Amino acid sequence: MQPEMQSSELNVSVLLSVGAHPKTARSRRADQDAKALELALSLPKARVAAIHAGDAGDEALRQYLGMGLPALQVLPQPKEADVVPVLVDYLRQHPATLVLTGGKAEQGESSGMLPYLLAQELGWPVVPRVAAVESVGNGKAAVLQALPRGQRRALTVSLPCVLCIDEAAPAPRQSAFALGQRGKIEVLSAAVTTDSERADWTVQPARKRPKRLKVVKAKTAADRFKAATAKASGDGGQVIVPKTVEEGAEAILKMLKEEGVLR
Amino acid sequence: MSDIIRRDPRREWILRNRLHPLHASLAAPQDQWMGPNGVLRKNPHAVGFIGPNGIKRIDRSGSQTGDGGSVRRSGAAEVQLPVFRVEQPAFYVVVVPDMVGGRLSSHDKDVLGLAHQLVKQSSAARGEQGAVLAVVFGAHKESAFDTAGVDRLLHLDDSKYTGYAPEQRLNVLTSLERTLEVSQWLLPDSLEGGGDLGRRLAAKLKQRPATQAWALAEGLVTCRAAGQREDWQRPASRILLMANECAEPVSETRHEVKPLLEELARQLELPALISRIEDKGQVAVDPSAVPLGEAEFILSAGNGIRDFALFHDAAKALRATEGASRVAVDNGDMPRFRQVGATGTWVTARVYLAVGISGAVQHLQGIGQCDKVIAINTDAGCDMVKRADLSVIADSTDMLAALIKLVEGYRGAEEGEEDAA
Numbered sequence: 001m002q003p004e005m006q007s008s009e010l011n012v013s014v015l016l017s018v019g020a021h022p023k024t025a026r027s028r029r030a031d032q033d034a035k036a037l038e039l040a041l042s043l044p045k046a047r048v049a050a051i052h053a054g055d056a057g058d059e060a061l062r063q064y065l066g067m068g069l070p071a072l073q074v075l076p077q078p079k080e081a082d083v084v085p086v087l088v089d090y091l092r093q094h095p096a097t098l099v100l101t102g103g104k105a106e107q108g109e110s111s112g113m114l115p116y117l118l119a120q121e122l123g124w125p126v127v128p129r130v131a132a133v134e135s136v137g138n139g140k141a142a143v144l145q146a147l148p149r150g151q152r153r154a155l156t157v158s159l160p161c162v163l164c165i166d167e168a169a170p171a172p173r174q175s176a177f178a179l180g181q182r183g184k185i186e187v188l189s190a191a192v193t194t195d196s197e198r199a200d201w202t203v204q205p206a207r208k209r210p211k212r213l214k215v216v217k218a219k220t221a222a223d224r225f226k227a228a229t230a231k232a233s234g235d236g237g238q239v240i241v242p243k244t245v246e247e248g249a250e251a252i253l254k255m256l257k258e259e260g261v262l263r
Numbered sequence: 264m265s266d267i268i269r270r271d272p273r274r275e276w277i278l279r280n281r282l283h284p285l286h287a288s289l290a291a292p293q294d295q296w297m298g299p300n301g302v303l304r305k306n307p308h309a310v311g312f313i314g315p316n317g318i319k320r321i322d323r324s325g326s327q328t329g330d331g332g333s334v335r336r337s338g339a340a341e342v343q344l345p346v347f348r349v350e351q352p353a354f355y356v357v358v359v360p361d362m363v364g365g366r367l368s369s370h371d372k373d374v375l376g377l378a379h380q381l382v383k384q385s386s387a388a389r390g391e392q393g394a395v396l397a398v399v400f401g402a403h404k405e406s407a408f409d410t411a412g413v414d415r416l417l418h419l420d421d422s423k424y425t426g427y428a429p430e431q432r433l434n435v436l437t438s439l440e441r442t443l444e445v446s447q448w449l450l451p452d453s454l455e456g457g458g459d460l461g462r463r464l465a466a467k468l469k470q471r472p473a474t475q476a477w478a479l480a481e482g483l484v485t486c487r488a489a490g491q492r493e494d495w496q497r498p499a500s501r502i503l504l505m506a507n508e509c510a511e512p513v514s515e516t517r518h519e520v521k522p523l524l525e526e527l528a529r530q531l532e533l534p535a536l537i538s539r540i541e542d543k544g545q546v547a548v549d550p551s552a553v554p555l556g557e558a559e560f561i562l563s564a565g566n567g568i569r570d571f572a573l574f575h576d577a578a579k580a581l582r583a584t585e586g587a588s589r590v591a592v593d594n595g596d597m598p599r600f601r602q603v604g605a606t607g608t609w610v611t612a613r614v615y616l617a618v619g620i621s622g623a624v625q626h627l628q629g630i631g632q633c634d635k636v637i638a639i640n641t642d643a644g645c646d647m648v649k650r651a652d653l654s655v656i657a658d659s660t661d662m663l664a665a666l667i668k669l670v671e672g673y674r675g676a677e678e679g680e681e682d683a684a
């Protein structure tokens with residue numbers, strides 16, 4: 001690891017993509033990427049570098065600059081390129097302690113594989129669904145990971161590492177239009193690797209998924225009738241008429257403990 | 264009996280008068296009775312009895328004396344599904360279920376269902392029999408692996424796999440890849456861990472996975488892409504991360520759930536690993552800030568709550584998210600956004616503790632997806648008790664007070680232990 005990172009400055013690279021509005025598909029700053037940038041900008045003593053691999057002329061990039069970013073590095077890539085090799089090259093040449101990405105892109109394959117592939121190539125650990133970075137220092141970062149159902153888990157991860165920022169991270173600041181126009185877009189030179197595998201895949205607008213039907217596999221008419229008319233009710237649980245209230249409370253507590261919801 | 268028809272005018276008068284106190288007892292349905300003109304009347308519905316399959320049977324031989332259709336069937340007879348056996352699996356389709364809360368989730372079951380379709384297809388294509396191998400990490404409470412479609416089970420119950428341990432789990436999967444003939448990897452593409460582990464595996468094995476895949480037919484998978492706006496159709500890959508409801512769960516067979524052969528398990532020597540991600544445990548979050556629809560544990564108040572201050576204390580002590588029935592909301596005791604049910608929030612809690620709620624259909628609709636329902640109610644006959652997995656028939660105020668005391672005692676003891684350790 002790089003001990004010189006610990007002392008004063010923290011190099012943070014944020015990987016930004018161009019998003020798309022879920023309904024109109026109009027290009028915009030990607031939601032999770034904007035959250036990642038917000039998180040990077042709010043880290044104390046961080047030197048933030050923002051990188052976009054794609055089309056340097058896209059207007060949506062100005063929305064990131066409008067968040068208070070002085071400059072944005074662009075590795076020019078056509079739409080059908082595989083951006084992993086060029087980003088790996090870039091990160092090898094410009095070492096960073098933290099690489100922040102979103103969880104999934106809003107355009108293209110949206111597979112969410114990019115952070116994992118980067119981490120695999122660079123040999124770094126990767127943590128998905130990060131909601132907050134609590135501290136960075138001593139070769140470790142303490143992060144909070146978002147779990148389903150609004151829960152959080154504390155993790156420490158050794159540096160350098162890749163963190164994917166989740167929906168649950170704090171909302172990004174507004175983008176100021178004038179600031180965005182003033183910001184610099186620096187176009188670097190980059191090799192292009194075409195993603196040939198995907199050339200013959202077919203792309204269609206998302207079809208509505210069929211709703212699952214409740215199939216009743218009943219052998220007799222009576223069972224079918226019952227399945228069609230029965231109220232949604234469990235097959236009768238345990239009913240306790242406790243002699244003392246403590247007895248009832250014990251039974252409830254036992255079940256809560258079994259289910260592991262008592263924290 | 265004599266042939267002379269005897270009428271009982273008083274009885275007939277009572278039968279005509281529905282308000283008479285004796286009406287109910289005399290008007291009880293009978294199989295047959297004498298009509299006013301001396302014609303014998305029969306109630307055809309009261310003849311016969313309900314047979315074991317729920318079909319009405321009329322036995323005219325006289326040997327059977329059915330008691331007027333009052334024989335209740337005791338539930339559908341347990342159907343024994345045929346067992347699907349694999350002696351020597353030539354290859355495996357490996358499934359790593361999420362095991363949310365230690366049980367197979369519906370997502371896991373769908374993926375297992377798909378795994379079986381794949382095994383069937385590949386077995387036919389290769390001419391040899393394959394099996395579904397499920398890899399389960401950490402302790403579990405599942406007892407229905409057989410009907411879910413698990414032929415072979417690798418259960419790794421070591422403490423190093425519990426919590427967030429993606430590196431250790433990945434280590435197991437990569438060594439499985441080395442030792443077994445794995446034809447395909449199937450993982451649920453969920454936020455519960457399957458999506459993460461699957462992507463790690465794909466990056467490690469340098470195979471391009473199909474992600475958010477929701478349909479698989481004739482070697483082509485359909486994946487949701489471009490932020491849910493597009494469907495990408497592509498040839499099926501070896502690693503498939505499947506979306507919810509990607510296939511029907513197994514329903515027609517039972518499976519062996521044999522532990523993976525000993526020697527195979529021994530061959531699974533795991534390379535040493537320096538863990539770079541350390542799990543520091545879950546952080547306490549304010550349960551009242553968790554959206555009701557997502558909350559894991561809900562304490563819900565109904566019309567049977569007398570003391571709402573006590574209810575709020577109980578929610579705090581249990582660290583549960585608060586919910587309410589419509590009546591509690593309409594009475595102004597709880598805010599509107601806490602209402603559970605048809606016109607409120609449809610909740611997905613794993614445990615739903617309903618205090619003083621009768622279980623109206625509108626309310627039960629809202630808790631349809633809850634795993635475990637616990638009811639506290641004074642009325643043992645109400646619908647909530649019928650729905651609940653555990654019901655305690657007691658007064659709400661007393662029960663909540665007792666529960667608070669018990670939980671605080673339990674928490675105190677636990678913290679004492681932690682301090683001592």
Ligand SMILES: Cc1cc2nc3c(=O)[nH]c(=O)nc-3n(C[C@H](O)[C@H](O)[C@H](O)COP(=O)(O)OP(=O)(O)OC[C@H]3O[C@@H](n4cnc5c(N)ncnc54)[C@H](O)[C@@H]3O)c2cc1C
Pocket residue numbers: 564565566567568569587588589590591602603604605606607608618619620621622623624625626629639640641642645657658659660
């Ligand atoms: C169009 C429509 C939509 C509706 N939508 C909803 C909805 O979204 N959500 C909803 O909840 N309701 C809804 N309702 C209302 C619903 O029909 C019921 O009226 C309501 O759910 C009943 O609430 P409750 O169970 O709290 O009250 P009650 O039915 O009055 O039940 C109170 C229960 O508390 C028990 N009890 C009483 N005293 C005690 C005590 N001291 N200790 C313990 N138990 C006690 C009683 O035995 C009883 O079971 C809707 C109704 C309509 C018509």
